[in-house]
Structures are given as C-alpha cells and as structure tokens.
Amino acid sequence: MAFLDRLLGQDTLDEHPHKSLGAFGTLALWLGANVVVTTILTGMLLVPDLTFSTAMSTVLIGSLIGAVPLLLVGLMGQRTGLPSMALTRRAYGPTGSRLISLVNMGVLIAWSWIQALLAGMSLDYAIEATTGYSNLPLMTILCESVVVLIVLRGHLGIERVERWAALAMVGLAAVVLYQLNSHYDMTALFDMPVESHNGITLGIAFDIVIATSFSWISSSADYNRNCKSGAIAVWGTYVGYVLAAMIAMGLGAAVSGISVMNGMEQTYDPTRLLSGFGFGLPAALVIFFSVMTTNVMAVYSATLSCMNVAPGMTFWKPALVIGVVTVFGALIPGILDQFQNFLLIIGALFIPAFSVMIVDYYLVGRDGYRAELVKAPHQLGRPTAPVAVGAYLIGAALAAYWSLVAPLSFGASLPVFVITGGLYWLGAILFTRPRHVAGVIGE
Template sequence: MFDTLARHFGQDSLAATDPSQRSLGLRGTAALWLGANVVVTTILTGMLLVPDLRFGQAMFIVLLGSALGILPLVLVGLMGQRSGLSTMVLARASYGVHGAKLPSLVNLVSLLAWSWIQALLAGMSLNYAVEATTGYSNLPLFTVLCETLVVLIALRGHLGIERVERWAAVGMLLLAGAVFYAMGRNFAFAELFAMPVEPRNEISAGVAFDIVIATAFSWIPLAADYNRHCRSQKAAAVGTWVGYVAATLLAMGLGAAVSGFSVLAGMQQTYDPAVLLAGFGFGLPAAIVVFLSVMTTNVMCVYSATLSYLNMRPQTRFWKPALAIGVLSILGSQIPGILDNFQNFLLIIGSVFIPAFAVMIADYFVIQRGSYLEADLLDPRGGRYRYLAGFNPAAFAAYALGAVLAYYWGWVAPLAFGASLPVFVLTAVFYVVLRKWVLVPRMQAA
C-alpha cells in the first residue's frame, strides 16, 4: 500500500540534477528565497531589536547584515548550481566521504529544531485567529494541523515546494503590504522612529548585527539543495540575493514595527501582527501572513533535513525519511518551553554553521578552483575525496578552531561588532593554510 502511495510522492535523490530538467529561473529563485525567509522566526527576530535599538538603526543593521550575511549562502548556492548536487553531498569534497556525515547529522538536528519552533509559532497564530473569530481555542491541535500540511507538501519533492513558494510569496507580499497599511492607519510611524531606546532583550548594535548574520548563515545548509535546480548562475546568485534581502527587510521590519507599536500602546511586547491589530478588526489577515510564512519555510526545512539524512543513508528512498522527519517535527512542536531560548538558539546556530561552511567555501573556490569531480563525490568510497579513511584532517582542524573562536567571541568575550564575520574569515584562511602547506592530504586517483 505504501509503495503505491509513494508513487505520488517526490522521487528526489542525491544524484546530480540534469541541466535540461532544471525548473528555477531568476524570478522563481527570488520567489523561493523570499517565501523562505518571510517567516515567523525572522519576524520574531525583528521583535528582539526594538526597543533595545532605535527603529531606524535596527533597519540599517538588518539591511547591512543581510546584504553581507547572504553572500556565503549565494556562494554555496552557486556550488549547487554548477554541480547539480545537494549541500551535504558537496560537503564530502572538503570533509571527506565519511567526514561529511557529521555536518549532515548536525544539519538534520538543527533543521528539526527549526521545524519545532516554527510549527509552534504557526499554531499559536492560527489558534489566535480562530479563537478571535469563533471563540474556539486548541493550540496543540492547530500546531499539529500546521505541521501535517508541511509534511504533505514536502513529500511532493522540490517541484511541489517550488509551486507552493511562488504563490505563497505573492500572497505574503500582498498581505504584508495590507498589514503595514493597517498599522499606518491605526498607529503613527513617526512615533516609532522617534521611540526612545529601552533595554529589554540585552541587544546591542553588535549583537543585533551578529543575530542578523547568524540568521543568514542558518540558511546556508539549504542553499545548494534548491539552487541545484536553477537554470543559470545568474538566476542562482541574483535571485537568491534579491529574494533573501527583500524578505529579511520585510520580515524583521514587520517584527520590529509590531514590537515598537505594542510597547508604545502599553501592551505586552509582541512580534505577532495578529495580536497588535486584532482590536482594529484586522487580526485574521495578519494571522494569515504568519501562517503562510511558516508553511513555506517549514516545508523547506523538512525537505533539506531529508536530504541530509540521505547523505548518511544514500540507499533510502526519499519518502521514508521525509515522512519520519515530519512525524518527529509534529511531536517536537509539543515540547513545553521551546521558545524560551530562541535568541540563544540563533547564536548557537551561527557558531555551528559559520566555521563549517567557511571550510566548504574556501575548499571549493580557493583549493579546488571552483570545480569538483561529481562522479567521485557520488562514489560511496569517495574517489579522490576519500582523504584519510574518509576524513579530511585539515577541514576538521580548521572547523575546531572556528568553533572555539565563535564560542569565545560570542559567549565569553563578545566582540562589539559581533563574531560571525571574523570567525568566517579566520576559519577560511586557517583552512587554506592547513590544506596547502601543513595537512596536505594524499589525493586518491580519480
């Protein structure tokens, strides 16, 4: 029965995508990444910035941080477009055919955590809207319903996701515009810009910049998974940059504005426009923005978590881990208190992924001069990327240094301008030095 049903699911695999079958142009790529990042967790991040910072200052930091932080994601996406391979298969070239299983496992766990948080936030927004409309409230039920829909879409594979993202991106833009219009009619944006600083979340300008950068870096593991379906390098690079930066400004701007207006109105601080505008009869449209944002992003998380699992167990059929991960996402969304440490979760994600992908980018663009042997990457034995029993010592040494620096500069002695960019640059440089002159691996025959 399951095999018959599985015929209707996506048949995605780790194999390189055929250039003639690629489905994403410039507009489709921009819509994909816009839909991905207009998400409730990004809106929640915007809430953390105001009133700790002035609204204008917060938006400048968001623009600068997202414009710079997205560049590594663009580079990894280009790696996927050129090779047709997923992110974690590409990691085999820098970490080794067996070494890449570690970042795959870390990515799988982190995407599960993202999915739990987003499912709960979506359930909260939908529950609020239904309760305000009908009086009925059941947060666990609405959370499960949201995540079940996510799983059904993810099981359709990348083509199903792309179709949903295009329409959802248009819907979110229209609804977000309506939400900003409603806020402008009921609140004064001049007061928001003049709002005095009030420390609430211990967010300095440097921490805010680091959080914005970390948000961008949290998307890197997904970059090649989707951009390997881009028709051209221009679509992969420009579409990703434009879609992501526009989405971050919109989502964090919405969260910061809602936060500021809720404080100015004497309400409990919130990120949710449905809560802010419910008293003005606009709560339901605002809740739909949050609901759609979670659907588009959470689908991508479940799909990429599935590809990470396949990198560890390549012989598994796509639908089996997709379904299992979806069930785990539904169960995890019921964990009490998972939102309590959201800010720390963002910084931990940055500490984990920044050095990991600094190594990957340095290996591809500096050591390998922008070219991998795709057949060897898909070889279970690793081919020339086998290194030392399937592990590249230089990659793990550089990653360890980067992780230590990220921890020290992020938690022990925080830098005024944030740790993300220094950690990325130093990890990449250290890897190049190690790989070229210290821990030079004996390459296997191609």
C-alpha cells in the first residue's frame, strides 16, 4: 500500500497546500487542452457553410466572450483552493451540488468517449500506415488505458504532460499550415463561396464556439486552483484558451475549405484529411497525443465530480471505474456522428449551471466559499439553494429548446446565461432579507 500511495495521485477535494502552476504552466495547460482534434473538428463544421473570414471572426468573438465565464470560475478555484464541483455546494446546497456533479460527470464521460475514439482512429491509422495492421477497437482500448494510467498519477502528472502537449500542438499547426501553403493557394479561402454542408448558420456557429468554451468551465477550477496567483489564473487561462481556439478552429476551417474546393470528401477524420496533403503519419501521431492529453483532463475532472457526489472516496477508485466506462462507451457505433449535437447539449447543461455559480460568488457574496464547503457542506449551503436549482432547470430547458427545437438566429448561449443568472439574482433578492444581502455584497 505504501508503494501505491507513492505511485498514485492523492488528490482530494480539499485545497492543495502547494500551488504548482506558474504563468507558463497555466498558459500551456489551456493551450494544450484546446489545440486538439475535437476543436479542429469544430472549425471544420464552420466552412464552407460560412465564408472563411466570417468563420474566423465568429471564432475570435465567440472565444473572447465564452472564455470570460471560464476564467471567472477558474479564479474562484484559485482564490478558494477548491475544485469546480465543490464550489457548487455554496449556491446549490449539498443535494443540488450532487445533481450538478452527476450531470457534469455524465457529460465529461461522453466527452471522453469521443476523445478516446478519435485517439484510437489516429493511432490505428499510424500503425496501419507503417505495418498494414488495423484494429480500431483495440487501439481505442489501448489509448484509454494510457489515459487512465496518467490520471491515476493525479494533477501533477497531468500538468507536466500538458506543457509538452502545448509545444507539440503549436508545432503541428505551424507544419500543417506550411504544408497547406506549399500545395494549395491559401488566399483562395477568402474568396470561397458559401455552400451548405452541415446546416450551420451564423447563430449556430456562434453557439458552437461558445459551447466549446463552456465545455471547459466545469474543469477550470479543478486546475486553476493550483495557480500561484489570481493574475496568473486569469491571464494564463484567457490568453491560452483564445490562442488555442484560433489555432485549432482556424486550422480546421482551412483544411475543410481546401478539401471542398479541391473536390475532396469533407470527412470527420482529420488524420485522413491531412494525409491527402502528404502529412498523414506525423499528423496521426501528434493528433493522437493531443487527444490523449485532453482526454486525461476530462477523466480527471469526471473523477473529482464523482468524489463530490460520494465524499470520502479514495481518488484512484473512481478514476479507475470511470476509465473502464469510457473504454466501452468509445466503442458505441456512430458516436462521432453526434458530435455537433453533443456540443449544443453541452451548452444546454453547462451554461445555466455555471451562470448561477458565477452570479452567486461575484454578486450575491463570497462568504462561505472556503474549505468548510468540503468538510461541513450542510452548514454552508445558502437558503436560496432551491432557487438556484430552479433557475438552473429553467435555464437548461430554455437552452435545449432554443438549441434543438426552435434555434434562435443569434444563438441561445448568451440569452440563457443572462436569463439564468438574472433569475437566480432576482430570487436571491426576494428570498434573502435585504440587510443580509447588503451585508454580503459589501464584503
């Protein structure tokens, strides 16, 4: 047991005594996390349904806006030393926090399914190109097994891996852009006509970009609680995320546009797209590592969510179980075809959940956001916890309706964020005595 204690991560929901993330580490963490094949795939969805310039403008504006809640939650983690799901206990109360944690765990596991399959596809392509042997299910299982081994080491192991991943991903983008420019006229992308391929409108595109940023909100405090200062947590996250979104989605949009212009099939497998440009094997290997590092973060955060549902669990036990679940889920037939809908579902589930939490911390009051949220959550839940749960359910219903049933031309993300936060803020005023509200605001 002593050997296992040294080998495995001992991460808990409590504040870590030593802050391990500096400015470069934080920037690299979020850069490596988001310069990944799924973000490239998001960029592919935008072109040629939108012009290349419109797509890139949407990515920039959407990322600048969408990253703000991401860094706000991350700053909460840095200030308190607590992970995201433990922080939900204050606004939602213990029961509501478990509900949010279960939703978060389910979404992260589904996210990991997609990541594991994409990693398996890349590894399978690389091995087939060199040996002629192909076995996608086996490669997917091998990839997810490596993910579980990394997660079992805890956050310190993940931070070290992400630094190298960030450098590799920036190098990948530079080499691929060089290859594209060597074989094709990149300037033709700006004159490419609009052509409907994926049913993407400007509003849906904006929503997808926002949803991509929101997909990381539930994990931001899990990692930024280890930042050495609040400024590092804010600027490292903001610059790293926005830069990563521009690189990855821009690369995806460029590859998609060029493939369509040259009569190639627009595929969801970026490795095979890149192979058409003479860069298949190296891309397969680097994409494999990029997906693996992102998947590691998803499984780690899902583990912390599970620990918030069932406090007292040893870290490695839920990590191992969740890892096994993600292996089998990745083998579900046709799961990658639902990627676009999955992004919209993420927005529906995450946007209202963290809108409430951000309003609670930054507007209602920071009192109670301390280590006792983990040790004595029943004493620290707000009396407005039912209002928080109700605001979340209304927000989630509106997000699902406006995204999947009757899409808004300008997207559902921002309206849902504002409406959900406004409902909770109004409820906090109505159900809390005025003098108490005034007191916590002044803190």
